Amino acid sequence: MENFTFCSPTYFAFGDGQERQTGALVRRFGGTRVLLVYGGGSVRRNGAYDDAVSALRQADIPFWELSGVQPNPRSGKVYEGIDLCRREGVDFLLAVGGGSAIDTAKAIAVGVPYDGDFWDLYSGRAAEKSLPVGVVLTLAATGSEASDSSVITHEEGNRKWGNTKSDVYRPVFAVMNPHYTCTLPPYQTACGAADMLSHILERYFTPTDHVDVTDRLCEGLMQSILAAAPQALAHPDDYHARAELMWAGMLAHNNLCGVGRKQDWACHQMEHELSALCGCAHGAGLAALTPAWMTYVMDRDVTRFAQFAVRVFGCPMDFRHPEVTAREGIARLTAWLRSIGMPVTLGELGFPAEDIPAAVAHRRLKPNPFPFGTFAAIGPEDMEAILRLAAEPR
Numbered sequence: 477m478e479n480f481t482f483c484s485p486t487y488f489a490f491g492d493g494q495e496r497q498t499g500a501l502v503r504r505f506g507g508t509r510v511l512l513v514y515g516g517g518s519v520r521r522n523g524a525y526d527d528a529v530s531a532l533r534q535a536d537i538p539f540w541e542l543s544g545v546q547p548n549p550r551s552g553k554v555y556e557g558i559d560l561c562r563r564e565g566v567d568f569l570l571a572v573g574g575g576s577a578i579d580t581a582k583a584i585a586v587g588v589p590y591d592g593d594f595w596d597l598y599s600g601r602a603a604e605k606s607l608p609v610g611v612v613l614t615l616a617a618t619g620s621e622a623s624d625s626s627v628i629t630h631e632e633g634n635r636k637w638g639n640t641k642s643d644v645y646r647p648v649f650a651v652m653n654p655h656y657t658c659t660l661p662p663y664q665t666a667c668g669a670a671d672m673l674s675h676i677l678e679r680y681f682t683p684t685d686h687v688d689v690t691d692r693l694c695e696g697l698m699q700s701i702l703a704a705a706p707q708a709l710a711h712p713d714d715y716h717a718r719a720e721l722m723w724a725g726m727l728a729h730n731n732l733c734g735v736g737r738k739q740d741w742a743c744h745q746m747e748h749e750l751s752a753l754c755g756c757a758h759g760a761g762l763a764a765l766t767p768a769w770m771t772y773v774m775d776r777d778v779t780r781f782a783q784f785a786v787r788v789f790g791c792p793m794d795f796r797h798p799e800v801t802a803r804e805g806i807a808r809l810t811a812w813l814r815s816i817g818m819p820v821t822l823g824e825l826g827f828p829a830e831d832i833p834a835a836v837a838h839r840r841l842k843p844n845p846f847p848f849g850t851f852a853a854i855g856p857e858d859m860e861a862i863l864r865l866a867a868e869p870r
Contacts, residue, residue: 477686477736484730486622487649490723492715495527495651498570498612499535505608505648507568510539511561513581514572515546522656524614528572540564542580548751548758549576549583551630554594557584561607569609571647574668575618575758578611582626582645585609598628598637600843606644614656616722617668617759619675619729621650629752635841636752650726654718662709666816667759669705669721672728673698674762678741679734681773681780681851687737694733695787700724702788705816742849743769746859749835754827763818764825767810768866771803773852778802810870822867829867836860 519525542557571581586603587594597603611621624645629636680694704720747761774781782798785791785805794800819825847853
């Protein structure tokens, strides 16, 4: 295990009815003039928008609204929000929705006090200040409600880049009522489960030795997701399954499972290029890529892949041929992803194989584009090979 520091300051109000605390929590964390950030119809259909507005009004907190945030959130909304906050003297951001609304609010929050283009903070410069951000969560997926990360797509060049991670991006509170997620379309629920599972896998596959505590945390969380997601899909109103997914999504990405170990993030790096180019859902892109990446890098540490197969999927261990066990684990993960309606090839995702070179070229727009990944260093040839594996029928 490596040395580490860990800070997770977000205050959680979890459960049915906790949304009634929203106004008091904004006050508690210093908010007096609020920008409400959200997407479109879903937060109105599930009641989260009305509940947030009611809570702010009851607390006598003036607020302004920024609506229309899209999946794979765009820089235009960030610039619009920064201008609105500066013009109206906003001192608090309240995101109502899922990862896109939260990531947009985070970008606005660091952009307001920054003397320059907020995109600098997504191009390698560290953010030093931020307005406080609160969250009313309506989608179990990204874990952005407690993470130190945010991802925005800049319209110029269609660049989907993440921030330089910092604790200033962590929300000060998150209101988490699982009932809000019961009306999600099945595809969104499945994409969320695939996303949070990937957040754990990116940490689990590590070159760091002697990390049994975090291994066990990762494995237990993955097993919970594997059980809860099919239950939530079969019974959308199952509060307990929804609650398990919502809390697992937060734990998957607040970095509790990642301390003391090198983390990989190769699948996320590649997926950002896919969703930037074809607009796919992030979780779906990860589902299509992850089995291919696992197959490509498995030989770097077959024992770890066999451990994953045994501990997470209950595969029998073939001690003479651990690669057999490792491949069975990959096969079972692929089958599980397919069982919840996720694409497991680029074709199923809607990304044509002839666009693979464009995805590799698009990656080159980033600062320090290659290599990436710590479990296995991925260069441009490796990225193309993995994408071509992902294009093959499964």
